[in-house]
Amino acid sequence: MHTNTHLGPEYNALTDEEKRQHRIEIREVVLRPLKHTGLPGKLWIAFLLLIFFIGCYAYYLQLKNGLKVTAMRDYASWGLYISNFVFFVAISLVGALISSVLRLTNFDWYRPITRIAEIIAVSAIVFAGLIIIVDMGRPDRVLNLFVHGRIQSPIVWDVIVVSTYLATSLLFLYFPLLPGIALCRDKLTEKPKWQRWMYKTLALGWNGSHEQWKIMKRSIGIICILIIPLAISIHTVTAWLFATTLRPGWDSTNFGPYFVAGAFQAGTAAVIIAMFVFRKAYSLQKYLTEVHFNQMGKLLVFLCVIYAYFNLNEYLVPAYKMRGAEGKLLNDLFTGHYAPLYWSVQLFGMALPAVLLLWKKARKPLPIAIIALFVVVAAWFKRYLIVTPIMLHPYTPIQSVPANWAVYFPSWIELAIVSASLAGVLLIITIFSKLFPIISVWETLENEGIELEEMDNPKEETEKI
Amino acid sequence: MENTNNMNNDRRKFLKFGLLAGGATLAGLGIQKALRADTIPESGKKVKLMTADGKLVEVDSNHMKHHIAEGSVTNAEARIGIEGKKLVMVIDLARCANARKCVEGCQKMHHKRAPVEWIKVKKMQDTNDSAPYWMAQPCFHCDNPPCTKVCPVDATFKRQDGVVLIDNERCIGCRFCMAACPYNARVFNWGDKWGEASDSTAAGCASPDNCSHNSIETSLQDKMGTVSKCDFCVDMVRAKKLPDCVTNCPNGTLFFGDANEDIVTNGEDTFRLSELIKDRAGYRYLEELGTEPRVYYLPPVERNFPFEEDKVPHNTSE
Numbered sequence: 001m002h003t004n005t006h007l008g009p010e011y012n013a014l015t016d017e018e019k020r021q022h023r024i025e026i027r028e029v030v031l032r033p034l035k036h037t038g039l040p041g042k043l044w045i046a047f048l049l050l051i052f053f054i055g056c057y058a059y060y061l062q063l064k065n066g067l068k069v070t071a072m073r074d075y076a077s078w079g080l081y082i083s084n085f086v087f088f089v090a091i092s093l094v095g096a097l098i099s100s101v102l103r104l105t106n107f108d109w110y111r112p113i114t115r116i117a118e119i120i121a122v123s124a125i126v127f128a129g130l131i132i133i134v135d136m137g138r139p140d141r142v143l144n145l146f147v148h149g150r151i152q153s154p155i156v157w158d159v160i161v162v163s164t165y166l167a168t169s170l171l172f173l174y175f176p177l178l179p180g181i182a183l184c185r186d187k188l189t190e191k192p193k194w195q196r197w198m199y200k201t202l203a204l205g206w207n208g209s210h211e212q213w214k215i216m217k218r219s220i221g222i223i224c225i226l227i228i229p230l231a232i233s234i235h236t237v238t239a240w241l242f243a244t245t246l247r248p249g250w251d252s253t254n255f256g257p258y259f260v261a262g263a264f265q266a267g268t269a270a271v272i273i274a275m276f277v278f279r280k281a282y283s284l285q286k287y288l289t290e291v292h293f294n295q296m297g298k299l300l301v302f303l304c305v306i307y308a309y310f311n312l313n314e315y316l317v318p319a320y321k322m323r324g325a326e327g328k329l330l331n332d333l334f335t336g337h338y339a340p341l342y343w344s345v346q347l348f349g350m351a352l353p354a355v356l357l358l359w360k361k362a363r364k365p366l367p368i369a370i371i372a373l374f375v376v377v378a379a380w381f382k383r384y385l386i387v388t389p390i391m392l393h394p395y396t397p398i399q400s401v402p403a404n405w406a407v408y409f410p411s412w413i414e415l416a417i418v419s420a421s422l423a424g425v426l427l428i429i430t431i432f433s434k435l436f437p438i439i440s441v442w443e444t445l446e447n448e449g450i451e452l453e454e455m456d457n458p459k460e461e462t463e464k465i
Numbered sequence: 466m467e468n469t470n471n472m473n474n475d476r477r478k479f480l481k482f483g484l485l486a487g488g489a490t491l492a493g494l495g496i497q498k499a500l501r502a503d504t505i506p507e508s509g510k511k512v513k514l515m516t517a518d519g520k521l522v523e524v525d526s527n528h529m530k531h532h533i534a535e536g537s538v539t540n541a542e543a544r545i546g547i548e549g550k551k552l553v554m555v556i557d558l559a560r561c562a563n564a565r566k567c568v569e570g571c572q573k574m575h576h577k578r579a580p581v582e583w584i585k586v587k588k589m590q591d592t593n594d595s596a597p598y599w600m601a602q603p604c605f606h607c608d609n610p611p612c613t614k615v616c617p618v619d620a621t622f623k624r625q626d627g628v629v630l631i632d633n634e635r636c637i638g639c640r641f642c643m644a645a646c647p648y649n650a651r652v653f654n655w656g657d658k659w660g661e662a663s664d665s666t667a668a669g670c671a672s673p674d675n676c677s678h679n680s681i682e683t684s685l686q687d688k689m690g691t692v693s694k695c696d697f698c699v700d701m702v703r704a705k706k707l708p709d710c711v712t713n714c715p716n717g718t719l720f721f722g723d724a725n726e727d728i729v730t731n732g733e734d735t736f737r738l739s740e741l742i743k744d745r746a747g748y749r750y751l752e753e754l755g756t757e758p759r760v761y762y763l764p765p766v767e768r769n770f771p772f773e774e775d776k777v778p779h780n781t782s783e
Contacts, residue, residue: 066689067638068656068783077643077653137638137653137690141618144637148618155617155641246611246647246754395647395751396602399587400780402580 019450026287026444030180030437031187033282037434041281045430048423055420058413059134067137069413075398076391076408081135083383084418087266088128088425089162089238090259090379094267095121095169096231100224109295111443112287116274118173119438120267123428125166125234127421134417154240161233168230172223174202175216179452180437182206195435208456235263242386248326249390252318258310265303265350266379269372272296274429276369278438287444290365297363300372304354311350329393338389341381349378538703540632543681546624551724551759552697553627554711555741556601558765560718561586563599565779570713572662574698579780581652581660583695584710588775597772598765601718603710604629604650604695605750605758612642612651621692627724627759628697632681636691643692647754651694659689707732716769724759 014022037045062069072079098117102110133139149156185199206212239259242250252258272293279288319330333342353371356362362371388408392398398406410418432438442452507525514522563586571577571584583603590597606629613623620636623629643651654660682700698708706712711719712732722729722738729738741747745763 066656066659067653068659073655074643074652075649077640135639137640137692138636138688141635141637144618144620144635148620148635150617150619153615153617153641155615155639159617241641242644244615245645246756247644391644394649395754396649397587397589398649400582400585402780402782405580 014449019455022448022450023441023445023452023455026441027183027187029282029284029286030439030441031183034184034188034434034437041430041434045427048427048430051423052420052427055417055423058416058420062134062413062417063139069411071404071408071411071414073405074401075394075405076388078135078387078391079408080384080410080414080418081131083387084380084421085128085131085135086238086259086383086386087380088124088131088421089235090263090266090383091270091376091425092121092124092128092165092169092267093231093235093260093263094271095172096227097264097267098271099172100227100231103224104228108447109292111447112439113271113275113292113296114176114443115173115438115440116278117267117271118169119429119432120270120274120425121169122166122173123425123432125162125169126428127425129162129166130424131418131421134421154237154244157237158234158241161230161237165227165230165234168223168227172220172227175219175223176440176443177436178204178206178212178216179208179442180440182208183441184436198435208453210453213453232260235259242390247390248324248393248395249329252314254310254313258314261303261307261310262379262382265300265307266376268296268300268303269353269375269379272300272372273369273376276365276372278433279365282433282438284439287439293365293368294360294363297357297368300368300375301354301357304350304357304375308350308354311346325393325395329389332393333385333389338385342385345378345382345385348374349382350375538680538682538700540681543630543699544622544624544632546626546628547699547702548625549725550626550702552606552699552702553722553724553729553738554603554697554760555720555722555729555736555738555747555763556760557718557720557745557763558598558600559763559768560714560716560770561599561601561765562716562770563588563773563775564715566713566715567601567710567719568779570709571695574701574709576662577660578662579660580783581693582780583652583693596765598768599772600750600762601710602648602650602750603760604697605648605756605760606697608757608759609755611645611647611756615641615645617641626699628699629694630681630696630699631692631694633688633691633693634681636688638690638692640692647751647756651692653692654689657689 070079070081095118098110099114103114133142136142145156145159149159151157181199181203185196185203188199189196191199236256236259239255243252243255245251275288275292275296278284315330315333318326319334321327322330332338353375356371357368362368392406392408445452509525511523511525514524565586567584568582568586572579572582575583577583585602587600587602588597589600606627608623608627610623610629613621613629616622617639618635618637620633621629621631621642638653640653643649643653652660680700682696682703698706698710701708707721707730708719711721714731717731717733720729720731720734720736720741724738727738729736729741741763742761747761747763749758749761
């Protein structure tokens with residue numbers, strides 16, 4: 001790794017002393033949030049735990065009484081859990097986009113945010129798996145998927161690709177983290193015993209030798225390539241859960257790319273929010289700079305435009321034909337019962353962000369974080385609109401069933417469990433950021449033209465000389 | 466003499482059972498051991514029997530009686546189906562007057578109550594200007610079933626006799642089959658004893674053994690958190706009886722039969738299936754979806770009854 005393609009312009013401008021200074025400073029900054037947690041941080045974790053435990057209680061009630069405690073019934077037989085699952089899978093794709101696509105396409109500015117993107121990916125995919133188990137009528141029989149699994153079922157494809165993606169994402173989070181864990185091991189000596197033990201074990205004896213750097217960078221290079229088809233697979237297969245059925249509104253060949261495009265857009269917005277929060281909470285202004293927000297803003301515009309293109313294909317082409325049951329569904333989305341939600345989602349989650357972010361001022365940290373928040377919330381509701389209205393617009397008329405079966409509004413149990421899953425994702429991210437550096441020191445320094453690999457090996461260097 | 470006849474009958478049935486359930490792999494000793502484990506007291510009277518693989522075994526006569534059950538079909542057999550049959554249904558829309566007796570008969574037969582209806586009667590109107598009609602809608606037991614394709618654990622499957630069944634002991638409750646069925650023929654057991662009739666006695670079963678025996682075919686084994694649906698009453702078919710929706714209809718709307726024999730009947734009138742479809746312009750609902758239903762409809766022309774709106778709404782509460 002001695003190519004100079006990624007080196008910043010100021011590389012030659014820095015003296016050795018300045019580089020050393022940079023290194024000491026960034027290490028102090030990234031370790032500061034790990035050393036102590038302030039009152040706001042504690043309150044935040046307590047709040048997330050509270051939401052999480054309320055959800056656990058709701059799930060206990062659901063296990064005890066069955067899925068009748070939800071608002072789902074024979075027509076709306078999939079509801080909030082499934083749309084939340086799709087949302088989590090969508091968010092998780094950003095790990096591959098930021099850490100891999102940008103890396104392979106020789107962009108440099110992304111480097112300080114790779115870890116944020118990866119931990120979002122890992123925590124979202126963990127809860128995607130959990131929420132699917134929550135949706136099952138018989139979670140006690142989940143092992144049947146392995147005992148009696150049939151390869152022709154898209155659910156089995158999903159189980160395979162989601163678990164593979166989780167494993168790969170974990171490695172993608174772990175490998176670049178090795179120097180960071182070693183840093184924790186060496187510097188955080190006052191931490192409790194279990195934590196010191198954890199750092200020591202996870203660091204895998206990292207000492208920063210050239211050999212270790214070589215292995216680590218090569219491994220990252222391999223995963224970098226592996227993860228792209230995997231990421232596209234998980235969301236394409238998730239789209240196929242719907243597209244392989246005959247239901248009007250799902251029976252679409254556009255669904256795979258449409259889902260992937262929406263996933264990149266929603267995930268990028270999620271990373272922007274996380275960047276903003278970490279920047280403020282952990283005082284990372286020097287490393288998560290306005291340049292990063294500016295670049296992420298441009299990326300988000302690009303992704304919104306692509307997503308809009310797939311939306312046009314998904315809605316406008318069938319709307320031109322207005323065929324049968326699908327026509328009824330589209331009318332209900334455009335002008336009927338779902339119209340307020342549908343147009344809010346399309347406007348605030350896609351059209352307005354794409355336009356607003358064209359202005360440089362909107363790409364400043366605070367405005368873009370607000371816009372990104374709209375995108376993420378809209379993305380969540382968009383998945384709801386992809387699942388529920390279609391279930392309630394079947395070919396056969398909904399008749400001879402209790403009146404509440406023809407509508408769907410989630411019960412408190414569903415809302416509590418889904419809130420708990422969202423809180424769980426935030427909890428994983430928060431706890432992770434309290435145990436490990438949330439920005440990658442070596443990648444950030446590399447971006448500034450400082451090779452940590454060389455600096456950590458002064459002895460070897462002098463020997464070479 | 467009578468006793469010997471009974472004995473012969475019993476013997477024949479036992480041998481049949483042995484053939485069906487035990488298969489050629491069951492050794493004679495195995496059967497004996499299994500029977501000994503039963504709780505029924507022994508009479509002390511032993512009967513010599515020949516097993517399917519030609520071995521002579523001795524069993525207690527009391528135990529033999531216990532196993533007289535044509536309906537006691539193993540899960541492996543229930544997955545294959547009734548040999549030589551291709552079950553089919555024809556619904557004559559000209560005869561349907563929305564009496565809803567098929568719904569009631571089905572519920573009684575399967576110990577169900579509202580809100581569970583495995584067969585529904587729906588008001589259909591193809592266009593704004595065309596005349597409305599009533600349409601009974603069971604599971605169509607499609608030959609290209611979208612539901613069985615998507616099942617991740619093979620809990621729902623297509624049989625040789627055309628029937629689509631569900632194994633409630635295997636179903637994981639993901640409800641993908643419900644999303645995949647374009648006709649919404651499937652129902653979910655949202656809670657414990659969901660839609661289960663309170664008088665879960667043996668009455669209404671094709672044979673009492675069916676009710677005690679936990680078989681895929683009897684569909685009496687619905688479990689919380691699993692999917693169920695119309696099963697074409699295959700246990701009734703094995704007992705050489707018509708499904709209850711067919712026999713319960715006062716207007717003879719529903720015809721049931723075997724496409725291999727090219728015959729359908731509503732219990733009173735019997736037709737050649739091919740001729741009936743040809744003469745009465747039979748069709749299948751939403752043919753364009755390509756699911757190949759095994760239920761045909763005869764168009765509502767020259768109706769026996771004028772169309773009347775429902776006076777009271779049905780199935781209104783859980």
